[in-house]
């Protein structure tokens with residue numbers, strides 16, 4: 001199954017193409033600090049190729065919902081450090097979704113301050129969740145040009161803090177009608193300065209932010225989420241094709257990790273002039289790695305990877321009740337259904353109490369290329385790993401971590417599991433830069449139906 005094969009999203013090596021989509025769970029404290037429950041929640045889901053955290057506010061001004069986390073204070077950084085350490089210790093990778101809600105907020109959850117937005121245009125026909133119940137949206141206050149620039153700075157600081165907290169990268173939440181999206185669409189942006197008017201001007205905020213995030217993170221570690229054909233939160237652009245084609249073209253100039261694209265919901269059908277197949281329309285415009293999202297199951301996700309243009313698929317709701325979603329997809333096991341009543345609030349219940357299937361441990365290393373000759377001693381490990389890692393990676397492989405189980409499925413080696421417990425990793429004891437060795441790996445790597453390839457007995 002292609003879903004279970006490793007790949008690289010920019011510079012981020014992932015062990016499979018099953019991404020955990022960002023999901024607000026509203027379990028932070030009133031100061032936006034996540035707790036040990038959140039550490040457990042993400043660690044339980046570390047077998048995902050990549051975890052994208054719940055949307056996380058970059059500043060106090062960014063907050064729009066109660067109990068959502070932040071990444072602007074030292075306390076936030078320390079709390080998130082515990083999350084990233086736990087996910088990494090469990091063999092996973094994790095990026096932080098950076099958030100500013102803009103006009104999708106309410107003064108009641110903002111200490112009495114009116115929400116801010118590109119223009120003073122309120123959301124019609126929807127209500128907002130507040131501690132005292134659903135409330136009509138207020139008319140937001142339009143940001144001054146100086147405040148727009150300060151908001152770009154806030155995103156940069158959020159990116160720096162996420163780096164300090166040990167994440168593998170960041171994703172800009174530029175979807176679902178939040179602040180970056182509000183700048184993009186002309187139903188929410190009537191500015192007359194450099195951030196409004198033409199398509200070029202409306203894209204400026206997102207591109208300014210993305211350039212700063214890349215400046216902080218370097219190549220291949222910044223992603224962006226877009227939902228070009230989602231009308232939710234009043235995102236009704238007069239020409240989404242022109243707006244998002246321009247944006248994606250500009251994004252191509254940046255060394256990004258990925259584009260995370262939301263496929264059309266039935267919403268799009270209300271707008272006959274909009275592209276109806278979001279992924280087929282916008283996906284091929286992006287020249288990097290593409291993650292797609294929206295109502296996929298195992299089979300439709302696999303089909304999306306096989307037919308393209310997607311390189312990975314993200315799953316939201318299925319990860320809530322199935323912490324071992326990867327294992328369930330690998331084995332074809334049934335999925336548990338989550339309790340919607342505890343999606344957005346509560347403590348442990350509906351958060352960390354969904355069990356993994358009993359046979360999901362220890363984690364099988366399916367989808368890895370394993371090059372194994374012998375277990376090297378810890379002193380030699382660093383040397384071998386440094387040489388072997390890039391060679392293995394160039395064939396889509398990954399050096400196994402301690403605790404992985406490698407089920408050998410090919411070659412002369414008897415079919416038996418290797419339990420990798422010493423020292424930290426296993427690498428081939430061989431001459432990794434010899435052409436013969438590389439050919440041997442390439443030969444086996446070509447037989448892509450195998451999960452694991454063993455290369456043995458090739459002495460330096």
Ligand SMILES: Cc1cc2nc3c(=O)[nH]c(=O)nc-3n(C[C@H](O)[C@H](O)[C@H](O)COP(=O)(O)O)c2cc1C
Pocket residue numbers: 021022023024025053054055097173175176225262293294295296314315316317318343344
């Ligand atoms: C409880 C919940 C919270 C969500 N919070 C976020 C969020 O913080 N950021 C975001 O970009 N999308 C958020 N989403 C949307 C999901 O990332 C995803 O796009 C959506 O669930 C559709 O994917 P699915 O069909 O696999 O569930 C949330 C979805 C759910 C169910």
